[in-house]
Amino acid sequence: MPLGPAGNPRGGGAGDGSVNGDPTLERIARGNGLALCAAGPWIARHAAILEEIVTDAEKLGGSRPNIFIDVSQVSRLDTFGAWLIERLRRSLTTRGGVEAQIAGLSANYSSLVNEVRRVKAVPPADSEPVTISGMLDGVGRSVAGIGATFVDLIDMLGAVLAAAGNVFIHPRSFRLTSTIHHLEQVCWRAVPIIVLITFLIGCIISQQGIFHFRQFGADIFVVDMLGVLVLREIGVLLVAIMVAGRSGSAYTAELGSMKMREEIDALRTMGFDPIEVLILPRMLALVLALPILAFLGAMAALYGGGLVAWLYGGVDPEAFLLRLRDAISINHFVVGLIKAPVMAAVIGIVACVEGLAVQGSAESLGQHTTSSVVKGIFFVIVMDGVFAIFFAAIGI
């Protein structure tokens, strides 16, 4: 066979002491028959060559009345070689119409050949062809899935409220330690990053405001813009988005991997309600944490904005504070903080629903964590819009 050395893509041929050249399959005429003499190592690392040789030889089927395969010269044989010999035998048999024989099989290889002889039909891979109806089907299912998502969220909200009610009646079943632990995770440990980012956003708003307002000589109005924007909208929205990315994803991943390892089932069989044990403390921690973080974020943004107004816009701190006192009322601040716990609840519920929806695979965990963050942020923005309409309607 005029074939080069094994074209293995990796680890090319290091360290195998018993390989003597390449495998071959010689064709030797014997009377009116034909002997296919296999020789050399018929093993996995030469699989590419072997497959080529065997595919070639399969075409000989039916060309002579009597074809048999002689394997006495094979130096090494493994599953790959044994299967390819068996495949050759089968295809010669089908094409020739007579049972092709294998000759020269040594005792220690015959059990291997017998083993692969048990291989019957090979089931094809399940792959559905892409069709228009299939795509429409997918779209339909996705749309229906949106409705199901709402039902799941409301379901979870109900379950959490029921668990909260139960805890209210039986305060001893409340898990304080767990709640404090989660409070530390989602609140205390989030403070540095939240403060840093809101500080920077405050700086940027202030700088942009001054840059554009200066054209009208209205530098000082940057304080109004900063105050209203930060306290009413951006502060809480930005913090909620960061919390959804930071803590919502963590909740989903934690609950999801617990689901994967049957830990949640274990809890249930011990007579505990997973909602009460796992989800209620997390929800409570988040609902307490978000207003605190939103407040700290708003302060940091005002501080950053004030700093830039002073250094870049020449508005000194005293003037800034005086203007701020005139520009904003307590209403702005309250409007911001009222939104925070509601957004926290939305983030928490989405995260927990996604966490409990995780199936057995690592891939599913990844998908649900992603969708937890995406849905969390989406619902936070939707809620913000709803609040804006509501507050406008009641005139705050």
Place this chain on the structure above:
Amino acid sequence: MALAPQSDAIIRVRDITVQFGNTRILDGLNLDVKRGEILGFVGPSGAGKSVLTRTIIGLVPKVAGRIEVFGVDLDAADANQRRAVERRWGILFQQGALFSSLTVRQNIQFPVREYLDVSQQLLDEIMVAKLVMVGLRPEVADRYPSELSGGMVKRVALARALALDPELVFLDEPTSGLDPIGAGDFDDLVRTLQRTLGLTVFMVTHDLDSLYTACDRIAVLGNGKIVAAGSIADMKASQQPWLKQYFNGKRARAVVV
């Protein structure tokens, strides 16, 4: 390119020390695994059986010592040599370690697809051959690992470990979690595969039945060292207290009768 000397020992472990923090798990351990044998590796829970396995295959760093597999010193080997060695061994992890996002078919084909340049048809045929070898029906090929029973996971994991027809297989507690009949089948399977494929098997186990029916030789770990190695008869004759209890305890008698 280091060619393997045709020596008797396929794994040669010399003076291995492994330490986690201040806890010394393995302390100057020596072990040889001979070509073509099934070595049963036993010891009390927490003695470091899995740690030794993971040290040999390079997942746990060692503080001192030398490990040769197929005559290649794994510390001195470059990336190519190491990969060549890794191609020649297969590992069955305790929990199966199947890729959860791939089907059984893809799990078994994965190493083959990566290392050999063969057609999809041959990949499928080899996959079915491996499934048949480990005693599974080809219909499970398109299931995901989460849809398999514990015993099936072990079998599929073994099929994946055998995918490239390795010369050496590490089995970490292959029969734990299987029912006695399933475990017995698994032992027979390992025996058959060892005979047909000429495998060398390094088996960490707690299963006395496996030791009796499947293993050629037994090594016992204690205090970070190999405290005894030999045939089952040697083990039963040993005066070492843990061994005496292990092989002559209540459960051991049940096996012999």
